[in-house]
Amino acid sequence: xxxxDMTYVESLSPGSGRCAPxxxxxxxxxxxxLDGEWRFNLAAGLHDLTEGFEAPAFDAGGWDTLAVPSIWxxxxxxxxxxxxxxxxxxxxxxFPVDPPRVPDANPTGEYRRTFTLPADWPATGRxxxxxxxxxxxxxxxxxxxxxxxxxxxxxxxxxxxxxxxxPGENTVAVRVHQWSAGSYLEDQDTWRVSGIxxxxxxxxxxxxxxxxxxxxxxxxxxxGLGTLRVEASADARLTVPELGIDTATGATVTVPxxxxxxxxxRLYDAVVATDSERVPLRIGFRTVTVEGGVLKVNGTPILxxxxxxxxxxxDTGRTLTLETMRRDLELMKRHNVNAVRTSxxxxxxxxxxxxxxxxxxxxxxxxxxxxxxxxxGWRNNPADDPQWREACLDRMARMVERDKNHxxxxxxxxxxxCKAGVNLEAMAAWAKRRDPGRLVHSESDYDSGYVDVYSxxxxxxxxxxxxGRREEEPTSDPALDEHRRGLPFILCEYAHAMGNGPGxxxxxxxxxxxxxxxxxxxxxxxxxxxxxRRTGDGREWFAYGGDFGETLHDANFITDGLVFSDRTPSPAxxxxxxxxxxxxxxxxxxxRTITVANGHDFADTGHLRFTWRMDDDGAAIAQGDLEAPAVxxxxxxxxxxxxxxxKAFDAANxxxxxxVHAVLxxxxxxxxxxxxxxxxxxxxxxxxxxxxxPVASPVAVAGGYRLGGAEFDALGRLRVLDGVEVAGPQLDxxxxxxxxxxxxxxxxxxxxxxxxxxAGLDRLEHKVLGITADDRGLTxxxxxxxxxxxxxxxxxxxxxxxxESGVLWLHVAVNPLGEWDFPLPRLGVRLAVPRExxxxxxxxxxxxxxxADSRTAARLGRYEAPVARMQTPYALPQENGxxxxxxxxxxxxxxxxxxxxxxxxxxxxxxxxWTTEGLEAATHTHELVERDRLYVNLxxxxxxxxxxxxxxxxxxxxxxxxxxxAFSIGFGTERG
Ligand code: GAL
Numbered sequence: 001x002x003x004x005d006m007t008y009v010e011s012l013s014p015g016s017g018r019c020a021p022x023x024x025x026x027x028x029x030x031x032x033x034l035d036g037e038w039r040f041n042l043a044a045g046l047h048d049l050t051e052g053f054e055a056p057a058f059d060a061g062g063w064d065t066l067a068v069p070s071i072w073x074x075x076x077x078x079x080x081x082x083x084x085x086x087x088x089x090x091x092x093x094x095f096p097v098d099p100p101r102v103p104d105a106n107p108t109g110e111y112r113r114t115f116t117l118p119a120d121w122p123a124t125g126r127x128x129x130x131x132x133x134x135x136x137x138x139x140x141x142x143x144x145x146x147x148x149x150x151x152x153x154x155x156x157x158x159x160x161x162x163x164x165x166x167p168g169e170n171t172v173a174v175r176v177h178q179w180s181a182g183s184y185l186e187d188q189d190t191w192r193v194s195g196i197x198x199x200x201x202x203x204x205x206x207x208x209x210x211x212x213x214x215x216x217x218x219x220x221x222x223x224g225l226g227t228l229r230v231e232a233s234a235d236a237r238l239t240v241p242e243l244g245i246d247t248a249t250g251a252t253v254t255v256p257x258x259x260x261x262x263x264x265x266r267l268y269d270a271v272v273a274t275d276s277e278r279v280p281l282r283i284g285f286r287t288v289t290v291e292g293g294v295l296k297v298n299g300t301p302i303l304x305x306x307x308x309x310x311x312x313x314x315d316t317g318r319t320l321t322l323e324t325m326r327r328d329l330e331l332m333k334r335h336n337v338n339a340v341r342t343s344x345x346x347x348x349x350x351x352x353x354x355x356x357x358x359x360x361x362x363x364x365x366x367x368x369x370x371x372x373x374x375x376x377g378w379r380n381n382p383a384d385d386p387q388w389r390e391a392c393l394d395r396m397a398r399m400v401e402r403d404k405n406h407x408x409x410x411x412x413x414x415x416x417x418c419k420a421g422v423n424l425e426a427m428a429a430w431a432k433r434r435d436p437g438r439l440v441h442s443e444s445d446y447d448s449g450y451v452d453v454y455s456x457x458x459x460x461x462x463x464x465x466x467x468g469r470r471e472e473e474p475t476s477d478p479a480l481d482e483h484r485r486g487l488p489f490i491l492c493e494y495a496h497a498m499g500n501g502p503g504x505x506x507x508x509x510x511x512x513x514x515x516x517x518x519x520x521x522x523x524x525x526x527x528x529x530x531x532x533r534r535t536g537d538g539r540e541w542f543a544y545g546g547d548f549g550e551t552l553h554d555a556n557f558i559t560d561g562l563v564f565s566d567r568t569p570s571p572a573x574x575x576x577x578x579x580x581x582x583x584x585x586x587x588x589x590x591x592r593t594i595t596v597a598n599g600h601d602f603a604d605t606g607h608l609r610f611t612w613r614m615d616d617d618g619a620a621i622a623q624g625d626l627e628a629p630a631v632x633x634x635x636x637x638x639x640x641x642x643x644x645x646x647k648a649f650d651a652a653n654x655x656x657x658x659x660v661h662a663v664l665x666x667x668x669x670x671x672x673x674x675x676x677x678x679x680x681x682x683x684x685x686x687x688x689x690x691x692x693x694p695v696a697s698p699v700a701v702a703g704g705y706r707l708g709g710a711e712f713d714a715l716g717r718l719r720v721l722d723g724v725e726v727a728g729p730q731l732d733x734x735x736x737x738x739x740x741x742x743x744x745x746x747x748x749x750x751x752x753x754x755x756x757x758x759a760g761l762d763r764l765e766h767k768v769l770g771i772t773a774d775d776r777g778l779t780x781x782x783x784x785x786x787x788x789x790x791x792x793x794x795x796x797x798x799x800x801x802x803x804e805s806g807v808l809w810l811h812v813a814v815n816p817l818g819e820w821d822f823p824l825p826r827l828g829v830r831l832a833v834p835r836e837x838x839x840x841x842x843x844x845x846x847x848x849x850x851x852a853d854s855r856t857a858a859r860l861g862r863y864e865a866p867v868a869r870m871q872t873p874y875a876l877p878q879e880n881g882x883x884x885x886x887x888x889x890x891x892x893x894x895x896x897x898x899x900x901x902x903x904x905x906x907x908x909x910x911x912x913x914w915t916t917e918g919l920e921a922a923t924h925t926h927e928l929v930e931r932d933r934l935y936v937n938l939x940x941x942x943x944x945x946x947x948x949x950x951x952x953x954x955x956x957x958x959x960x961x962x963x964x965x966a967f968s969i970g971f972g973t974e975r976g
Contacts, residue, residue, distance in 0.1 A: 005435035006046050009137055009180045010100045014394035018146020019128060019158040022212035022233070022399035025130055025272075027279040028801070030121055030204035034129075034172065036197075038113040040066035042083050045106040046177075050725045052140035053110050053171035060112050061451035069133075072109055072195040075549075078534055086317065087529060090189040091417075093372040099380055100181035114169050115202070124160045125276075126205040127157055130174065132348065133198030135318070137180030139171040151182030151391070154198075154367045155398040156343035161202070161895040172861045182879035184382055185391060187372045188344045189414065189559070190529060198348055209277035209618055210234050213249070215270070215405050216437060219259040219285040221299035226285035232272055240270040240283065256854045259298050260284025262338045263603040265359030267407070274906050276399030282356055284407025287555025288439055290452055295439075295488035295519040297361075297410065301631075302601045303512060304361055304520030306339030307332065307562060308493055314532035314542060314565040315489060325351045327528065327567060329358050333670035335562075335569065335577035336677065341492055341522045342745045344369050346399045355408035358670050363441055363492070363522075364406040366394065366399050366427070370416025383444075384421025392423035393430055403952040410658045411453070412443040413492075425450045431503075446477045453519070457493035461507050463854030464491065465633075468515025470947035491521030496950035498560035499739035499874045503853030503945030504955055505572075505579045513599075523576060524950065525697055529558045530565030530875045541926040542566075556739070559875035560949070568603075571848040571857075571872060578679075578857035583608065583682030591645055592659055594680075596628050597636035605629040608677060609665040610644050617654030618843040618862035622647075626660060655887070656688040656862050665718040674938045681859050688905075693804030698773040705771075705776055709800040709973070710808050714778030716771045716797065718831070721808065723974040724899060728831030729969070730812065731784050731795040732937060733761045735825040735879035736920035742878075743949040750943075750953070754821045756789030761825060762920075766795075775798065783817070791818035791963075807902060808971040812940075823954070825879070827965055828907065828939025830916070835932050837891035837899055838867045840911060844886030844903075848872075851882060853944035853958035858884050867934060870911050877922040881911045882942055891934065895976035901938055902970030908939040940967035 008016065031628055039060035041048050066072060072083035084107055087094055095103045121127070125828050129140060135153035139146060145164040150157035178194040205211060212233040219226050230238045232249040238245045241649075243255050249272060256352065256359055258266040267282040286297055294301045309328065310441035311318050325348065332340070340360055342351075345367035382388035396414065403409050413422045428440045428450040441454035448454045450949065468473050469491050474481045495502035502523070512518050530542025542565045546552035562573040563869040583605060594612075598605050608836070610626040624644050631637045641649070648657060662678040664671055698707040705712040709722035718726055735741075737751035738970045744750070754761040769781040777800035784793030798811040812829060845858030847865075863883075872880035883889075886909040892898040901909070912919065913930040916937075922928045944958030 001021045002678060008139065008784055009046065009106070010102060012100055012181055012391055013152035014152060014391045014523070015148060015157065017159055018150055019160055020611055021156070021398040023214070023402055023405050024130065024156065024158070024203070025210070025213055025279045025281065026407070026436060028278050029206050029209055029277050030118065031519050032115065032118065032202040033067055034113065034200040034202060035066040036113070038068045038111045039063040040072070041110040042072065043108040043110060045108060046103045047104060049108065050110050050174070052113060052328050054146070055144045056171040058112070068109070068111065068196045068200055069198050069319045070195055071193045071197050071319055073193045074315070074317040077531065079249045085548035086191045086193050087548065087550045088191050088553050088558045090557050091187070091374060092552060093184070093187055094192050094552060096177060097372060097376065097424070099184045099382065102179035102181070102183060107178040109193065111176065111196060113172065114171050116169055117165055117167060120557050122204060122206060125205045125209065126160055127165055128158045128203050128205060129161045130156060130158045130201050131196065131198070132156050132200070134174070134176055135194040135360055136178060136182045137188060138174055138176045143171055146526040151180055151184065152188055152367055152395050152398060155395060156402055157752040164951070179201070182391070183394070185329035185368050185370060188369045189318060189557070193317050197317070208274050210236055210272055210274060210279045212401070213272050213279060213281065213405065213793060215281055215283055215910040217285045217407070218287045218288070218437065219298050220258065221259070224256050225254050226259070227252060227254045228283065229253070230270070230281070234274050236272045236274045238270060238272050240268050242268050248830045256312065258873070259284045260295060261602040262361045262408070263360040263600055265357060265856060267356060281405060286407055286472045287436065290488055291440065293486045293488055293664035294455065294516050301516055302361065302519060304490060304522065305337055306341060306342045306361070306520060306522035307337050308522045308524050309347070309526040309527040310343055310529060312527050312529045314530055314687045320348060321350050322350055326354055328864045329354050329360065330670045331563060331567065331569065333358055334675060336580045339363070339520065340521065341365060341413065342524065346403060348576045349402060352403055352406045352408060358405050361410050362406070362410050362739070363411045363413050364393050364399060364403050364409045366412035366415045368395055369417050371417040374419070380421050381419055383415070383418035383423050386422060389423050389426060389698060392427055396427040396430055400434055404435055404699065409438065411439045412924040413442045414440065418444045418861065420445045420447065423635070441492070447477070447480045450479050453489065454484050454487040455492045457491065458496070458947070459491060459494065460952035461504065461511060461955065464508070464511050464518070468511055468518050470517060480753045484617065488519045489517050490519045493524040496560055496947045497521045497525060497562050497570070498524055498557065498949040499876060499878050500851070500880050501738060501854065501945035501949070502572060502690055502741045502947040503740070503851060503958060504947060504952070505576055505854065506856045507853070507955060509579045515967060523562060525561050527563050527567065528565040531564065535630045535926050539926045541924045544875055550886060556876040565875065566875065568734055572854065575854045575857045576850050581678035583678040585662065587658050587660055587680050587682040588878070589658065589682060589684060592641040593638045594626065594641065595638045596631055597634055598631040598633055600633045602633050604630045604632050605662070607665055607668070611661045611663065613650035613659045614645055614652065615657040615659070615861065616652035617932060618860065621652060638728035656684040658682050659859065664666065679859070683860050691802055691805050691807070693802040695774045695775070695777060696801045696803050698778040698799070700773060703775055705778055706801060707799055709806060710799070710801065712778065715768050716778065721899070721971055724834065724973060726831055726833050729938065730766055730831070731764070731793065731814065732828055732830035733764060733793070733814070733824050733826060734740070734916055735942065736877065736916050738878045738945060739827070739876065739949040740946050740953070741825070745950070749948070750822065754825060757788045759791065759822070760789045763787065791816070791820055793817065807972045809968055809970050813966045815859050815964045816962040823943050823959040824962050825960070826937070826939050826942045828958060830935060830937050832933040832935050833899055834893070835894040835913065835934055837934060838868060839892040839893070840865050840870055842883055842886050842909060844889070844909065845884035845905060849881050850884040851942055851945045852960070853946065853954060855884050860885065867911055867913055873925050875924065877919050877925060877928055879919070881912065881938070882908045882939070884908050891936070893976065897976035898974040900934070900972040900974060902972065904968040904970065907967065907969060908942055910937040910939070911935070938969050940965055
């Protein structure tokens, strides 16, 4: 093969020899999957190709086999990684920016397989070879004849193979290049991997068949009528038995229907048929509009409770099974998520079938991002360079044509982070012409001249509020400004879920709900894109950027999801679920009522059942059902407490909490009956009876002091409590920085401030200023500060013991010295206890971790967990696991002996089998080394989390300021 034949790789052309894009509906026409094992050879680049590999006679017997679909870099990563390794880069292009050229080192996969054309395959018609996704450019041969080539990794491509197929055995050969001119259009923030990663098939197109259909199914909320018109590429018959429709395609039929919404995904089975082909369709009737600057579906404003979803699997990369797609949607639905932005490319098309079926608002995004040009002043940006027009339009057409029949898709997105440009404008115009029934979205177009929604990412709360009021800063041109001010707004990305966080979700939600202009937002992002690895001894961990020896990479910026890489929900997803719950439950103990406010946009609460529960000091003393009438969307109802609830409430004598739960009354397609959707809890103010009885005096003993069962060393540090060895408690201001502390785009991060030579919160020293032992107790005055630092804290520990109570109380008074012009990571005490006290129980907020600005989901209760389950396994270890508002916590050993910590009234509680320093030093979970002790933090407060790794930092009300603080903790033991 001569070099000239390879020009397509660096050509701006989107492809050659391809068929026109179409929806390619499933039908009864013959089809043959070509998925399975293919022969595979990985060449180093265009200089290293296998001459004649496409010829049927070529002997590939010595080649490896590789599964199609799959990503070649995902194979055997713990072994020899025979096909290279994944690379993660965010914005920068992974190769020299010299469009359209790509490196000579261009891994190129050569694939071959044979297949037998089924004997009963019809003799007439055409036969197409269909690729659902090949990353990034490829050429295709059938029986040695080149059919063409294509680009556009996450878009389908078809070639007409009819004239080159033979009865019996046929050979198909595909050459796939990791890099191509198309890679300049695919600079998405994700792993850079390649291969035939979506299914391949041979599809028969019968003569007189239906190559394409376009179902226009609108709903008129004023009349309740649906209007259906199905365009087909051939004259055909349309039947919708349930609606009594039997008509010619192209005709418009209007009938009463139940509309489709993401909350009520009503689909009607239809069939489009000619004599030679039968195409089943699932029709959802709905109308998407912008009216009065508000985004509406079926005449009703909708609120998007969304996530950005990359396609990712920790073992197979961008190749997902149908089960994984369904699992994603089930998890989303179970966590009240109602919208997906398919960041930043069209997903496997089966995902959209599931969205139609289960109910999800979808922004379908084109496979287009040119973010890397940002670093060079957007010079030569393909999105704004007419030379790339055809390539951009081709991508838009392939997405729209493929996905146009999905009720779930309500907006077409032009792509992500391409700035703005003439090609985007052309794409928008084309899409509006082709499909006037959907809105056009583009995040990059801040002037919003050619789009239907105003969309931005990571907007801080105060700016969002201005946008909500339509009081944002004007844009460049008055006409554009007027247009934009009349648009609805969506936050296409917000709340960067990297590591521990995000904080501030509830504050965003409040703004979304307050301002009709704001149609909601999409958390960045759904899943941590970690890659599963195993240590030699079989321990699992998740790799991120840099773990495969990449020289250019963006580290753990790839692990920023609401679910961990293995799809277990992170605490952030649990928080999000609560923040966006579509039903709000208010409980009023004064007038003994419960208010159910239905925040659904369409569904009434008829699908829910309500229960109540009365807790006395965290123990349920009564529970029952609550009869509440079905509440219409947007309405609310107030019901009185049941008699049983009122009775239990009056009988309780400890701390009282009333909870009401809304659960699914019946099985749904995505969760079983009983699954909780929303809850409310009210906790009554409570003051424990004061501790009385005489105070014991400390005794000076050799090497220290004794107070009741407590032994202190000569520096006044607690060493033994009722025979149990402990170390501390001492003032602790440090936390292993979370990603949001650590990353500051262009500024000084909080973690840098904390670690600065003038602060040194990570290396505090404790100097005893004086110890007083008198009849009030033992008082230890200290000054806490770091080498080199002038600022510090005075910390005074006052120990008192009342033998009658058996509890040793520590009262800590903290006073900052000098100027602290930054917030503190935490303020509390840390101590170490023996490792075997592993069984944790607490009465407080739970069950998950909670921080100042991410605590909506924490509910008061009694919880139990082993220490291991108190840790949250962020891919890059960092501060985690703090339980909020803890009244008491208990650590028990296997004999049942326990240490108890009491709040006055409460504290934040963390327990780990490693130190904060160990947590901070580890770069992956498997590097965390358990010690022979447990480390307990009892905090008066912690700094919030914010979203500064991409977005705003911690809001003022959740910042932990250095100011005079006093708090008390009780210490006690229980015998086994
Ligand atoms: C956005 C971008 C996303 C992702 C995110 C940070 O700017 O659109 O793809 O990079 O930032 O994780």
